[in-house]
Amino acid sequence: MADRKIISIDGMGGDHAPRIVVEGLEQIAKTHPHLDFLLHGNETKLKELLASSPTAAPRTTIRHTDKEVAMDAKPSQMLRQGKGTSMWNAIESVKAGEAVAAVSAGNTGALMALSMFILRKVEGVHRPALVGSWPTRKGVCAMLDLGADIAADAEQLVEFAIMGAAFSRAVHGVQNPRVAILNIGEEELKGHESIREGARLMRASNLPIDFRGFIEPDKIGHGNVDVVVTDGFTGNVAIKTAEGIARMISDMLKDAFKSGPFAMLGAALILPALKGFRTKMDPRNTNGGVFLGLNGVVVKSHGGTDAVGFAKAVQVAASMGESNFRQEVEENLRRLAPAVAAGPAPAEQAAT
Numbered sequence: 001m002a003d004r005k006i007i008s009i010d011g012m013g014g015d016h017a018p019r020i021v022v023e024g025l026e027q028i029a030k031t032h033p034h035l036d037f038l039l040h041g042n043e044t045k046l047k048e049l050l051a052s053s054p055t056a057a058p059r060t061t062i063r064h065t066d067k068e069v070a071m072d073a074k075p076s077q078m079l080r081q082g083k084g085t086s087m088w089n090a091i092e093s094v095k096a097g098e099a100v101a102a103v104s105a106g107n108t109g110a111l112m113a114l115s116m117f118i119l120r121k122v123e124g125v126h127r128p129a130l131v132g133s134w135p136t137r138k139g140v141c142a143m144l145d146l147g148a149d150i151a152a153d154a155e156q157l158v159e160f161a162i163m164g165a166a167f168s169r170a171v172h173g174v175q176n177p178r179v180a181i182l183n184i185g186e187e188e189l190k191g192h193e194s195i196r197e198g199a200r201l202m203r204a205s206n207l208p209i210d211f212r213g214f215i216e217p218d219k220i221g222h223g224n225v226d227v228v229v230t231d232g233f234t235g236n237v238a239i240k241t242a243e244g245i246a247r248m249i250s251d252m253l254k255d256a257f258k259s260g261p262f263a264m265l266g267a268a269l270i271l272p273a274l275k276g277f278r279t280k281m282d283p284r285n286t287n288g289g290v291f292l293g294l295n296g297v298v299v300k301s302h303g304g305t306d307a308v309g310f311a312k313a314v315q316v317a318a319s320m321g322e323s324n325f326r327q328e329v330e331e332n333l334r335r336l337a338p339a340v341a342a343g344p345a346p347a348e349q350a351a352t
Helices: 019-031 043-050 075-081 086-095 108-119 154-172 193-204 217-222 232-257 261-269 271-281 307-321 325-341
Strands: 005-010 035-041 060-064 101-104 129-136 139-144 178-182 210-215 227-229 289-292 298-300
Touching (some): 005 019, 005 307, 019 035, 035 086, 043 060, 075 108, 101 307, 129 154, 129 232, 139 154, 154 193, 154 307, 193 210, 210 217, 232 261, 261 271, 289 307, 298 307
Parallel strands (some): 005 035, 101 298, 178 210, 178 227
Antiparallel strands (some): 289 298
C-alpha cells in the first residue's frame, strides 16, 4: 500500500468555494485512498459540507480561520495582510512539513506572491514558473511559463526546460520528455537573442533532456513534444488564445447542430465522437497549474472550476508531492552551471 500523503487545501479560495472544494475532495478521495487532507477555512461552513462527503470527511482535518483572500485582492496587499488567511495557512503547512503540497483556486497573483514569500525559491532558480497542461492530438504536453513573470532570458529558459521535463515525468508519466522552445520558426536563426542563446545553452549543457530545438505555435497540438518552453508573457497569451479558440469551436459546433432537423439528426449520429472530442478539450481535465522552482509544491486551480476540475488539481498536487521532482531539478541545475559559465556564443543577426 502506498504511504499516506497529506494535501493542504485552501478551502475558501475560488469563485464557488467552499462548496466545490469539498465536493472535489470527495471525488478525489474515492479514487486515491492514500490521500488525506488538511483543510483551511471557516470551520462551520466546511463541517456542514463535509457532512455530505462520507469518503473525504474521515480523512480531513479542518484548520479554522475566519480570514480569506479576496479574488480581487492585490498581491502586495496580501504580503502585508495575508497572514492567517486560508491561503497563507495552506502554504504554511507545506513549509512546516505537514503536507506534501498545497492547492488553491484563489487569487492567482496573491497565491504566487505568498508562495514565493513563504517557501522561497530553490537555490539556482532565478525565477519560478507557472506550468500548465495543454491537450494535443497524442495526449497532453506541459507548457511554461504561463505568467509567473513576464520576461525570461536564455538561462531562465533552460531552467524552465529542466523544471518542465521533471514536471512532465511526475505528472504526465513521460519517462523521457521531448522539450522544445517556442519560436516564430524552426530555423536556428529565427527569434530574438534570448531564444537563440537558450537553445545554444540547452545543447552545450549536456543535460539528460531530449531537446528538439524550436517549435512553432501551430505545431504544439500535433503532440510531437512533451514540454514547450517560453517566457511568461508569450505563454500566457498563447494559452488564453488556445482556450478562446477551443470555446469558439465548441460554440460554433453547437450552433451548427441546432440549425435545423437534418443537422440535429447528424449530431445524433456522431454523438459518440462528439463526446470524445468534448472530453479531450474539457479544460477540467487539464486543470492544475504548478508554481515550479519553489521549496515546496503549490498548485493553482482555475478559480471558476467545478468539483471535477478541483479534484484534478488535487491529483496534480499528489503526483508532484509523491515524485522526486525537487532532486531532479537541483541535479540538472548543477549540470547547467558549467555551460552558463562558458558564456554566450557570438551574436548573430536574427531572422524574422
